Structures are given as C-alpha cells and as structure tokens.
Amino acid sequence: MLKKDFWDLVKVFVWRELKIKYAQTYLGIFWMLFPPLMALLVVSFFFGNLMKVSLEIPNYTLFAYVGMLSWFYFSYVVSYSSVSLLQNQEIVQKSPIPRIIFPLAKAICGILDLLIWFLLAFLLMLFFGLKPGFTFLLLPFILVLNFIAGFSIGIWIAAFSIRWRDIYQLVPYIIGFTMLITPVFYHANMVPENLKIFLYFNPIAGVIEWYRYLFVHTSMPIFEFIFGFIFSILLLFGGIYYFHKQESIMAERL
Amino acid sequence: MASPIIHIEQLSKRFRKREEKTGIYSASDQYITALDNISFDVFKGESVGLIGRNGSGKSTLLKILAGVYPPTQGSFKVDGKIIPLLESGIGFHKDLSGYDNILILGRILGMSIKDIRSKMDEIVDFAEIGDFIYMPIKHYSNGMVSRISFSVVPFLTGDILLVDEVLAFGDLSFQQKALQFLKSLHAKGKTYVIVSHHLNSLITLCNRFIVLQNGKYVSDGPPLKILPEYYEELLLSKVEHRNSFVKMDLLNQRSIFFEALFEMDGMRFLEAHILPSKSCTNEFESNEELVFEFVVQSSPKHNVDIGIIARDIMQNLIFSLSMGQCGISLERAETKRHVYLKLPLNILNAGVFFIHPFLLNLKTKEYSLSHKSLAFRIKNTSDFNINETIQLISLMGSIKVPATWELK
Numbered sequence: 001m002l003k004k005d006f007w008d009l010v011k012v013f014v015w016r017e018l019k020i021k022y023a024q025t026y027l028g029i030f031w032m033l034f035p036p037l038m039a040l041l042v043v044s045f046f047f048g049n050l051m052k053v054s055l056e057i058p059n060y061t062l063f064a065y066v067g068m069l070s071w072f073y074f075s076y077v078v079s080y081s082s083v084s085l086l087q088n089q090e091i092v093q094k095s096p097i098p099r100i101i102f103p104l105a106k107a108i109c110g111i112l113d114l115l116i117w118f119l120l121a122f123l124l125m126l127f128f129g130l131k132p133g134f135t136f137l138l139l140p141f142i143l144v145l146n147f148i149a150g151f152s153i154g155i156w157i158a159a160f161s162i163r164w165r166d167i168y169q170l171v172p173y174i175i176g177f178t179m180l181i182t183p184v185f186y187h188a189n190m191v192p193e194n195l196k197i198f199l200y201f202n203p204i205a206g207v208i209e210w211y212r213y214l215f216v217h218t219s220m221p222i223f224e225f226i227f228g229f230i231f232s233i234l235l236l237f238g239g240i241y242y243f244h245k246q247e248s249i250m251a252e253r254l
Numbered sequence: 255m256a257s258p259i260i261h262i263e264q265l266s267k268r269f270r271k272r273e274e275k276t277g278i279y280s281a282s283d284q285y286i287t288a289l290d291n292i293s294f295d296v297f298k299g300e301s302v303g304l305i306g307r308n309g310s311g312k313s314t315l316l317k318i319l320a321g322v323y324p325p326t327q328g329s330f331k332v333d334g335k336i337i338p339l340l341e342s343g344i345g346f347h348k349d350l351s352g353y354d355n356i357l358i359l360g361r362i363l364g365m366s367i368k369d370i371r372s373k374m375d376e377i378v379d380f381a382e383i384g385d386f387i388y389m390p391i392k393h394y395s396n397g398m399v400s401r402i403s404f405s406v407v408p409f410l411t412g413d414i415l416l417v418d419e420v421l422a423f424g425d426l427s428f429q430q431k432a433l434q435f436l437k438s439l440h441a442k443g444k445t446y447v448i449v450s451h452h453l454n455s456l457i458t459l460c461n462r463f464i465v466l467q468n469g470k471y472v473s474d475g476p477p478l479k480i481l482p483e484y485y486e487e488l489l490l491s492k493v494e495h496r497n498s499f500v501k502m503d504l505l506n507q508r509s510i511f512f513e514a515l516f517e518m519d520g521m522r523f524l525e526a527h528i529l530p531s532k533s534c535t536n537e538f539e540s541n542e543e544l545v546f547e548f549v550v551q552s553s554p555k556h557n558v559d560i561g562i563i564a565r566d567i568m569q570n571l572i573f574s575l576s577m578g579q580c581g582i583s584l585e586r587a588e589t590k591r592h593v594y595l596k597l598p599l600n601i602l603n604a605g606v607f608f609i610h611p612f613l614l615n616l617k618t619k620e621y622s623l624s625h626k627s628l629a630f631r632i633k634n635t636s637d638f639n640i641n642e643t644i645q646l647i648s649l650m651g652s653i654k655v656p657a658t659w660e661l662k
Contacts, residue, residue, distance in 0.1 A: 005364070008361065008366060008367060009361060009362070011367070012357070012358055012361040012362075012367065016345070016347070016350075016354075016358055019349075019350055019354055020347050020349055020350065023349035023350060023390070024349060024390075090341070090344070091344055091345055091362070093322065094317075094322065094338075094340045094341040094344055095320075095322065095338065095340065095341075095344050095345075095362060096320050096321030096322050096338060097362060248323060248324045249323070250323075251317070251322045251323040252269060252270075252323055
C-alpha cells in the first residue's frame with residue numbers, strides 16, 4: 001500500500017474516531033477540556049495541600065500536573081490501542097486494510113486531547129512565573145517517546161488478544177499497577193538508589209521526568225532514562241513485528 | 255494468449271473449528287475445509303459469476319483474493335488494483351451522517367479524500383437520498399443504507415471488482431441503475447467477479463459462471479450451459495425430489511412420491527404418482543405419454559377442483575391444467591378418489607420439469623399449491639451436441655409448438 005494511501009487512511013480513521021466520540025453531544029470537543037481541568041483541581045487542592053509539606057517539592061501543582069499529563073496519554077494509548085482491533089472487528093473481517101491503522105488512529109486521536117493538557121500546562125507555567133527556555137524544542141521528541149511508551153504496549157496487548165481475549169480483563173490492573181510504580185505524583189529521586197534503576201526500566205518513568213525537566217526545571221534524567229528508552233524501543237519493534245505476524249490470522253480469529 | 259489478471263493455483267483454505275466453550279479456551283483440533291485445491295484463471299475483461307450453495311466457499315475465495323486473510327495452501331496472483339466489495343457499508347457507524355459515512359467508505363475502498371469530496375454531489379445523486387444525507391444513518395431505512403453504500407462504487411477506480419452479494423436491494427429502478435453500471439464496467443473492459451444468489455441477474459451480467467461445491471471447483475463455462483446443470487444439482491438433490499427419481503416401490507410398480515400432502519377446505523390430497531414407464535425410472539422419451547395418478551379424499555361440504563402447474567428447471571411456470579377444464583368435477587364423496595392425468599410429452603422439449611398439484615376451491619377461487627412436486631426428465635435425443643449449441647439452448651424454450659412455416 002502506498003505511503004500516501006496509508007496515511008490518508010489513518011487520517012480518515014482519526015477523524016472518524018473523533019466524530020463518533022462527540023456525535024450528538026452538546027459540548028463536542030469542549031469535553032476535551034474536562035480531564036485536564038479535573039486533574040488540575042485534584043492536584044492543586046487535594047494533593048498539593050496534603051503532599052507539599054512532606055515532599056518539599058517546589059511548584060508541586062505543576063509538578064504533579066505534568067506527571068498526570070504524561071500518564072494520561074500513556075494510559076489512553078495503552079487502553080484504547082489494545083481494544084482497537086476488537087472494536088473494529090467488522091472492518092478487520094471484511095477488508096484488507098493494514099490492521100495497524102486501528103491502534104495508530106486511536107493513539108493519534110489521543111494527541112489532540114493531549115494538546116489541551118499542554119495548553120493548560122503552559123498557562124500554569126505563566127501563572128507560576130516559570131519561563132519556558134530553549135529546552136522546549138525538545139518537547140516534540142518527548143511527545144514521541146510518550147507515544148512509543150504507550151503504543152508499544154498497546155499493540156502487544158492487541159496482538160495478544162487475538163489468541164487470548166482474556167488479556168482484556170488484565171488491562172485495567174496492568175495500568176493501575178504501573179501507575180503505582182511510576183513517579184507521577186512523586187519524584188524518582190525519592191526512591192532509594194538501589195531501586196531507582198528498576199523504576200527507570202518503566203519507559204514512562206523517564207518520559208515523565210523529561211517533561212518535568214522542561215516545565216518545572218527539575219534535573220535532566222539523561223543516564224537513568226537510557227534504560228527505559230532502550231526497553232521502550234525494543235518493545236516497539238518487537239511489538240510491531242509480533243503484530244505483523246498475527247495480522248494474517250486476525251480476520252479469522254477475532 | 256495474454257497472461258491472466260487473476261491466477262489461482264491449488265488454493266486451499268482451512269479454518270479451525272471454533273467452539274463456544276466457557277472456562278479454558280482450547281482451539282479445536284478439527285478443521286473446516288472451506289476451499290479445496292482450487293485452480294483457475296480469470297482474464298482481463300471477463301465478467302465472472304461465482305455460484306454455489308451456501309457454504310460452498312465463494313465468500314472465502316473472494317476474501318482471500320481481496321487480501322483479508324491468506325490461503326492455507328497454494329497461491330494466487332492478481333495483476334491490477336482490486337476493489338473489494340465484500341460487505342455493504344464497511345466502516346459505517348450509525349451515529350454519523352450519510353455524508354460522513356460515505357467519506358469513510360470511499361476512503362476504505364481506495365478513493366482519495368479529495369476525490370470523494372469533489373464527487374460527493376454525484377454520489378448523493380446516484381443514491382437518490384437527497385437531504386437525508388446529513389442525517390445520522392441510524393434514521394435511514396435499510397434500503398437507504400444499502401443505496402448509499404453502493405453509490406460510492408461507480409466513482410471508484412480499479413481494475414478488478416470483487417462483489418460479495420451486495421447487489422440485492424433498493425427498488426427496481428435503483429437495481430436497474432446498479433446493473434447498468436456493472437454492464438458499463440464490462441463494456442469498458444474491466445474485470446469483475448460477482449457472488450450472488452440472484453442467478454437471473456447474473457445471467458445478464460456475466461459471461462462466465464464458475465460453480466463451487468463444498469469448496470471444490472466443480473464447473474466452469476458459459477452461463478446458459480452451466481445454469482441448467484447447476485439448477486438440477488441444486489433442486490434435484492433435495493430429498494423429496496431425489497425420491498421421485500430414485501425410490502421406487504417395485505412391488506407395486508409405482509413410484510410413490512408423497513403421502514398425505516396437503517388439504518384444503520376438507521379436500522385432502524393424499525398421494526401423487528407417476529405411473530412408471532417400462533424402464534422404471536423418471537426419465538422418458540419425448541414420444542411417451544405420462545400418466546399421473548393423484549389420490550384425493552373429499553368431505554361432503556365443498557366443491558373443489560384439482561389441477562397441476564408445470565415448471566421448468568429455472569422454475570418458470572410453463573403451463574397449468576385443471577380437471578374442471580375438462581368438465582369433470584369431483585363430487586362430494588367421503589371415499590378416496592383416484593384422479594388420472596394423461597400428459598403427452600411431445601409438447602415439451604428436452605429437460606427437467608416439475609409438476610406441482612394444486613387444489614382449487616371453485617366457490618371462493620382460493621387455491622392451495624403443493625410445494626413438493628413430481629420431477630421427471632425428458633431425454634435429449636436430438637442429434638446436436640450440447641456444447642456446440644449453447645446459443646440455441648437459450649432460444650429453445652420449454653414448449654414444442656406445432657406451428658408450421660411456409661415460404662412463397
């Protein structure tokens with residue numbers, strides 16, 4: 001399939017997702033504002049006042065908000081990508097279009113929600129008097145890493161689910177457990193040294209710390225982050241390969 | 255000879271039997287063979303009708319050609335762009351408008367977004383939908399949904415069209431439009447393979463029929479040669495018809511066909527037989543005379559007539575006869591009566607015919623027609639070879655008319 005055709009198809013499916021999601025709602029895409037606003041509320045009033053004292057993290061509101069931002073996109077991609085095949089099984093069973101389009105379209109759809117989160121993050125920065133520096137040029141790359149972290153896991157689950165649909169029952173728990181071992185509300189440095197290495201194997205841990213470097217000027221997690229990054233890349237290529245191998249039986253076994 | 259546009263070589267497809275089991279899911283070791291060693295070629299410009307019973311593998315074959323799943327064994331080659339019409343309205347979502355759904359469908363079938371938008375007016379025109387196009391399709395009737403899903407097709411570009419039963423919908427004029435479009439494709443030299451059960455439509459659309467049976471490639475040829483054979487196989491292998499060909503009560507020298515069949519207004523139709531020819535089969539020569547025997551039982555209340563209709567292999571009604579036309583009436587009597595009909599076979603051409611008895615209420619003009627029938631074949635004893643006269647057969651019809659020609 002031609003590259004142009006492929007991306008055209010992805011575009012149509014992203015657009016289709018959005019239209020379906022907000023069909024017949026009154027507020028439509030304004031509902032995208034809701035999750036980040038809620039997150040901000042939770043973080044500032046609830047956690048901020050409870051945790052700030054004990055953790056002594058400056059700019060905790062923004063700190064935790066950025067963690068939630070990254071986590072939001074990660075969990076969005078994992079949960080929606082993994083079910084994308086099942087959701088579109090009629091198309092899978094009657095059409096030869098590349099199956100990777102389905103999780104991909106879902107993941108890209110999430111970026112649009114993410115943009116609203118970013119918008120709010122920028123506003124918070126200005127509000128708190130923090131200045132964005134040249135380091136912000138790194139933001140697109142970190143976004144890509146955020147995408148890879150979620151997408152690589154999502155397609156593994158999707159491909160696995162062809163043979164073993166039970167895995168969908170596990171997904172909420174996988175996400176829930178991963179959240180606990182991810183420094184969303186706390187800083188990775190707060191974990192004892194011997195355990196920090198394991199923490200960074202979690203691909204999203206490094207990503208979150210990078211986001212925080214950009215927004216709240218915490219330290220750059222260069223070395224620690226390498227583990228998670230390599231792990232993520234391996235998961236991605238492994239996942240794409242496995243997905244591709246399963247592609248031929250998807251129409252029969254879904 | 256030019257190379258084929260579709261080349262299929264020893265294609266087989268097996269599916270694992272899927273069993274509904276709760277608890278530990280275990281894939282069954284048993285397989286269903288959907289396609290069994292299929293090999294044939296399709297050349298550019300051919301219009302192929304793929305026919306066969308339900309479950310014979312037609313859809314599976316189209317899906318493999320379209321690329322939905324790979325074959326288990328064998329290979330195929332396609333030399334051109336395929337447009338797979340395997341389902342009506344792929345990608346449709348009920349909450350989206352007709353406009354949006356057409357956009358999605360067009361893209362899935364290979365049209366660029368720019369093209370779809372620019373041709374949208376023509377597409378909506380073809381679908382005869384009008385302003386409904388902006389309404390969510392969950393408010394559409396089934397016919398409307400089918401129409402918009404087909405209306406994208408004339409605007410697609412491709413070399414080979416694969417159609418899986420998405421032709422049967424819409425009112426007559428829309429069906430004509432759809433058929434017209436397909437014929438125009440053929441005129442342009444495009445190739446298509448259609449799976450349909452509308453055999454009468456397929457005759458006008460296709461110049462080649464391929465028959466699949468139990469996943470096997472069974473026959474292949476011009477429609478008018480294939481179709482009668484196909485119909486015979488289809489209809490005559492049903493149990494009640496086969497009985498009339500095979501099962502003979504040799505003790506009584508009768509081929510008993512059915513018993514206690516149906517009743518109407520107190521008249522009970524009990525049995526129908528063809529009184530046997532010398533050879534004790536249901537194949538006759540055209541110079542013979544068949545005698546049908548019907549056993550009926552009436553109750554004193556009503557005045558009922560008995561008759562038959564005759565159908566040819568394509569289920570067209572050829573003629574009907576009733577006893578009342580001869581002036582004989584079934585008097586009201588409790589007893590069993592035996593009714594005989596003598597039918598000279600020299601009025602019929604060679605072929606397979608079905609005789610369905612019916613009962614007619616003379617007062618209310620209601621009738622009750624038997625769905626079962628007596629089937630018999632008139633043997634072809636003429637001296638032309640069936641393969642040489644395909645065209646003639648389409649002209650021959652079922653009735654031999656004793657008219658004469660004269661030249662001055």
